[in-house]
Amino acid sequence: MIVIQCPKCGRRMAAKESLAGHKVKCIQCRTLVTVRFINEQPTHYTTAVWLFYIILNFIVFLIWIFTKSIDPQQQEANNTFVGAIFIFLFATAWAANKLLRKFNV
Numbered sequence: 845m846i847v848i849q850c851p852k853c854g855r856r857m858a859a860k861e862s863l864a865g866h867k868v869k870c871i872q873c874r875t876l877v878t879v880r881f882i883n884e885q886p887t888h889y890t891t892a893v894w895l896f897y898i899i900l901n902f903i904v905f906l907i908w909i910f911t912k913s914i915d916p917q918q919q920e921a922n923n924t925f926v927g928a929i930f931i932f933l934f935a936t937a938w939a940a941n942k943l944l945r946k947f948n949v
Contacts, residue, residue, distance in 0.1 A: 850877050893944065897937035904929045 845858045850870040859868055859879045867876045908926040 846879055848877055848879055850875055893937055893941045897933060900933045900937075901930060904933065 846861055848859055849856050852875040853873040855870055855872040863879045864881045867878050870877055
């Protein structure tokens with residue numbers, strides 16, 4: 845028997861080994877749950893993607909502070925530039941997360 849857990853309601857269930865790779869319905873909330881093979885471990889790529897995103901944003905924040913202290917007359921342009929970098933980094937992390945989920949890396 846393989847023990848599986850519903851990602852929606854958290855209910856733990858047992859499934860036959862012959863169902864590995866197939867989807868079964870949760871007996872509590874009726875959500876489809878994939879039965880994993882016994883030696884297959886779930887990947888934790890999402891944490892790595894968001895950690896990378898946080899580190900990049902911290903670097904951008906340091907750049908923003910550095911540029912703010914150098915040229916106060918260009919403060920508005922610097923704020924716009926740094927804001928665009930924040931948006932770009934967020935979009936990149938979001939897209940990477942979607943691609944990793946799609947290819948189940």
